[in-house]
Amino acid sequence: MEIKKTFLYQYHQDKAAKMSLFADYLLPVYYKKYGAIEEHNWTRKNASIFDVSHMPQLLITDPNAIQILKKITPSLFHNTPINKAKYTVILNKNGGIIDDWIVTKLSNESFYAVINANGAIKCITWLKEHFKIINVLNKSLIALQGPESKEVLRNAIPNIIIPKKFEMLYSKWDSIEIGVTRIGYTGEDGFELSITNNAVVKLWNLLLNMDKVQPAGLAARDSLRLEAGYPLCGSDINDKISPVEANLSWLIKSTDCYNSNKIQNQIQHGTEYKRIGFKLSKKRIPRNNNTVFNTAGIKIGAITSAAFMPNANCTGGQMYVKSNVKPGDLINVDFFGSLIKAYVHNLVFLT
Numbered sequence: 001m002e003i004k005k006t007f008l009y010q011y012h013q014d015k016a017a018k019m020s021l022f023a024d025y026l027l028p029v030y031y032k033k034y035g036a037i038e039e040h041n042w043t044r045k046n047a048s049i050f051d052v053s054h055m056p057q058l059l060i061t062d063p064n065a066i067q068i069l070k071k072i073t074p075s076l077f078h079n080t081p082i083n084k085a086k087y088t089v090i091l092n093k094n095g096g097i098i099d100d101w102i103v104t105k106l107s108n109e110s111f112y113a114v115i116n117a118n119g120a121i122k123c124i125t126w127l128k129e130h131f132k133i134i135n136v137l138n139k140s141l142i143a144l145q146g147p148e149s150k151e152v153l154r155n156a157i158p159n160i161i162i163p164k165k166f167e168m169l170y171s172k173w174d175s176i177e178i179g180v181t182r183i184g185y186t187g188e189d190g191f192e193l194s195i196t197n198n199a200v201v202k203l204w205n206l207l208l209n210m211d212k213v214q215p216a217g218l219a220a221r222d223s224l225r226l227e228a229g230y231p232l233c234g235s236d237i238n239d240k241i242s243p244v245e246a247n248l249s250w251l252i253k254s255t256d257c258y259n260s261n262k263i264q265n266q267i268q269h270g271t272e273y274k275r276i277g278f279k280l281s282k283k284r285i286p287r288n289n290n291t292v293f294n295t296a297g298i299k300i301g302a303i304t305s306a307a308f309m310p311n312a313n314c315t316g317g318q319m320y321v322k323s324n325v326k327p328g329d330l331i332n333v334d335f336f337g338s339l340i341k342a343y344v345h346n347l348v349f350l351t
Contacts, residue, residue, distance in 0.1 A: 006053035007140050007197045008204055017217060023117035025054040028217035036219035040310045043186055043224055047146035048216035049207050054117040055141055056124065057194055061110050061133040068130050069103070069111070074243055074252040074263065080105045085166045085181055088251050089243055090115075090123060095259030096239040097246060099123045100231065102183055102192075104168040112168065112179070114141070114192070116233045140200035145190035145224070148212045153180075153191055156210050163191075173203070185221070187228030187350050223307040226317055229277065229347030235288055236275060236304045236318050242266060245320070247275040247347060273301060274323045277345035280315040283308060284335055291334040292321055292342075300325060303333065312349040 004025045012019060017028035028051065030036040042048055062068060066077050075088040085104040089097045099119060104112040115123050128134050144153060153160060160180065163169040168181040176199045184190030195203055207213055222232070231237045237246045242259075244252070244266035252263060280286070285306050292301040301321030308315050325331070327346050332339040 004054070006051055007200050008051045008053065011201065011204065012051070015215065017215075020218070022218060023054055023120070025117065027051065027054060028215070030217040030219045031215055034214060034216075036217070036223070037308070037310050039214065039216035039220035040223050042214050043146045043188065043216055043220060044311055045147065046212040046214070047144060047148040047152045047210075048214055048220070049204065050143040050145065050216055050221055051140075051204075052143045052192070053140040053200070056115050056117065056120050057137040057139055057141060058113045058115065058124070058127070059110065059133075059135040059137055060113060060127070060131050061135070062131040063109050065109050065111055065131065070254045070256050071258060072126075072130055073103075074254050074257045075103075076253045077103070077105055077111075082107065083163075083168050085168055085183060087166075087183070089237070089246075089248065090126065091243075091258040092126070092239050093258050094239075095242050095257070095262050097233070097237045097241055097243065098126055098239050099233050100237060102181070104181065114181075118234045137194075138197065139194050140197050142193045142195070142200065142204060142207070143185065143190060143221075144193060144207060144213075145184055145186045145216075146188050146212075149189050149191055152207065152210045152213055156206050165189075174199075178203070185228075185230060186224035187230075187348075188224075219307075222305075223309050226305060226307050227309045227311055227349045229318075229349070231275065231318065232305055241275075241320075242271070245271045245274055270323055272323060273320045274325075275304070275318055275320055275347070276325065276327070277347045277349065278303070278316055278319050278331065278333070279312070279343045279345045279349075280306075280333065281341040281343075283315050284340060285315055286317075286333050286335055286340070292319055293332045293334070293339065294325075295330055295332070297332075300331070309349055314349075316345060316349060318347065 012028045179194035290303040306317035329344040
């Protein structure tokens with residue numbers, strides 16, 4: 001296995017970041033100067049920058065792109081405005097989720113997309129079976145997240161064109177093109193900045209020199225997305241889980257997607273299991289696949305993601321449990337042989 005590094009790797013090393021291997025990349029988990037909890041809290045109140053250059057950026061080109069997207073996603077793009085971005089999922093032939101991604105319509109035949117690094121090869125292979133051209137862009141990606149991110153971006157690059165929510169626009173900075181998408185993966189306002197590899201360090205340092213900006217790592221990114229109720233591909237969603245089971249029915253607009261009959265049947269009649277949140281009574285962090293029981297001691301599901309969530313001041317996360325379970329229900333979570341009391345919670349922990 002080849003260990004990969006982003007073009008910001010040296011910065012992470014110089015700032016004594018705790019590094020870990022994720023999807024074959026060495027990435028910062030947190031910076032020792034701050035720690036994961038401070039990075040999380042800072043993002044909620046100010047603005048943080050995350051190195052997400054490990055996430056592949058794709059340029060998809062095909063004269064039938066809109067029709068193909070209607071097949072491999074549950075979403076519709078024919079009436080989507082140019083430069084508008086959508087969150088959706090990539091389906092396999094069984095209607096399971098290969099990946100979740102952000103897709104931006106550049107034209108009826110051209111789309112920009114960002115996919116997850118975990119399972120990227122499988123995902124790109126699947127896309128190449130459907131679209132004529134899939135170009136993996138050799139670019140870096142910075143996520144600027146937090147309530148102050150818009151002001152930070154405006155001060156850092158005064159001539160930048162600020163996109164609307166779920167929109168992508170291109171701007172010039174020091175004769176360098178930056179693709180600016182306004183998505184956010186934290187529950188806060190946020191921007192994803194796509195830039196050439198040889199300019200990413202310069203942009204990173206420019207943003208860090210702004211007031212109210214700190215770097216943040218993968219640990220804070222994980223707890224932030226859990227508080228916002230977002231799934232993590234490979235943990236909370238996978239190719240055996242449908243959008244309905246994943247509590248993503250709001251994405252389903254196409255009746256021509258893969259295994260649409262199954263998906264529509266699930267919408268009408270429900271599913272055996274569903275993705276939902278939980279809140280633990282103790283500040284211990286259960287592992288993925290730890291068993292969930294009801295109060296009668298009957299197994300009803302399993303944990304898929306968990307972390308300490310500073311804003312909610314609790315340990316919580318996501319799980320798949322029997323669909324008759326509802327928020328407020330008392331449950332028990334297996335923790336290495338002992339049971340910890342927990343409560344079913346909505347996916348979103350932000351108030």
